[in-house]
Ligand SMILES: NC(=O)C1=CN([C@@H]2O[C@H](COP(=O)(O)OP(=O)(O)OC[C@H]3O[C@@H](n4cnc5c(N)ncnc54)[C@H](O)[C@@H]3O)[C@@H](O)[C@H]2O)C=CC1
């Protein structure tokens with residue numbers, strides 16, 4: 166059981182060496198429902214250094230035998246976990262909607278994606294892990310193989326509390342690593358339900374561990390711990406950079422997926438209904454809390470007014486509310502802190518002279534942390550709302566004279582995660598594919614929408630220039646060994 170009952174409270178436990186255990190700090194914190202002020206979802210452990218130490222040591226011990234299993238045997242555990250997660254979709258998605266506010270439909274979709282991730286990486290256990298390379302010595306055999314890194318520390322955010330832990334843990338595990346995961350506190354309960362699926366699948370004790378608590382404490386201990394051989398992180402740039410410095414100091418491998426300020430270009434030959442729908446879906450689904458969310462909408466002057474009208478008409482139909490209620494299209498911000506951040510960016514946009522076209526207000530104040538879908542125009546590329554990641558349902562319209570200017574503006578960002586263009590012109594498409602500095606470029610499709618079997622990651626400040634997901638994950642979670650036999 167991943168929980169215990171204490172004074173009528175449901176308390177989520179840490180998972181260390183195959184057992185659900187309370188922290189020796191004897192302290193817990195509450196996970197709150199952002200859709201209902203005052204409703205507690207449950208409690209999680211505020212872990213101590215000793216808890217983390219135990220988890221890391223257990224992982225080290227377990228990794229030795231785990232790494233020696235055949236890939237197909239490791240894959241069988243992932244397949245079992247996938248089947249269990251699939252049976253528990255409603256329960257896991259319920260916890261997700263309660264903890265971070267995503268609509269129940271989105272939460273079920275994400276959990277189903279988690280199932281697919283486990284199945285995809287189970288298959289990786291049977292695929293090639295090396296090449297035979299002709300040696301200059303004709304009597305020798307030379308080839309590459311791949312070995313696990315050892316114990317991988319996994320630090321995850323709250324915005325995809327099932328998919329992100331799984332797209333990091335599943336490849337780590339299939340390639341023979343053990344893991345210690347520290348989930349975001351806001352979604353610790355959801356993550357514990359995912360870990361419970363691996364536990365119920367019978368994964369050997371110590372191969373998977375979860376320790377909840379403060380990022381500043383447990384996260385930093387993780388990167389500095391001698392039993393941790395690599396760190397994979399998704400979250401803010403500030404934290405990512407701190408982790409990178411610490412990882413470099415220790416000489417361990419690290420992988421960071423961080424922010425985005427993702428542009429959409431709407432050309433004068435675009436299908437404007439498609440562009441407006443995709444801008445809304447890409448920018449406002451999950452209340453804009455995706456690193457791939459559309460944020461800057463760069464529109465050619467010839468179609469600017471028509472596109473704007475279509476966008477506004479569609480935006481006005483968006484219903485904001487509790488993600489469990491039928492008819493809700495957009496849930497609350499994930500936490501009070503996140504709501505405050507979004508409102509402060511909206512305020513800054515107004516102060517710096519952008520025109521608020523629609524939204525901008527906190528709504529349903531007495532119920533939860535809700536904000537209206539919001540769009541600005543008359544913004545300049547140097548304004549804060551056009552430069553910084555907002556991580557909320559805020560779009561910024563920018564008008565351009567030419568396609569060259571559009572591409573230049575799209576690239577004028579410290580980030581380079583994802584980008585879209587809406588056009589019917591092959592020349593525009595090709596220029597965008599070749600010249601857009603982003604890890605994910607999408608033509609006539611929204612900027613969000615990552616496929617688990619394809620590489621995912623950003624350019625510039627959006628990532629550590631590595632890629633996760635798909636076959637690309639093997640590059641981070643293994644080391645190449647070149648073997649020469651004579
Ligand atoms: N790229 C993405 O998908 C995400 C981006 N963000 C961005 O970050 C902003 C703030 O969100 P937060 O949840 O506060 O992100 P964060 O970067 O603080 O948290 C992400 C994870 O890192 C952990 N963490 C926090 N401080 C740490 C430290 N010093 N050392 C090691 N681990 C640490 C957290 O506990 C959590 O598990 C958002 O508004 C958004 O702009 C947040 C979440 C996901």
Ligand SMILES: O=C(O)CCC(=O)C(=O)O
Nearest residue numbers: 454455456457613614615
């Ligand atoms: O767009 C997606 O599906 C994934 C987004 C993501 O990785 C993130 O927000 O951290």
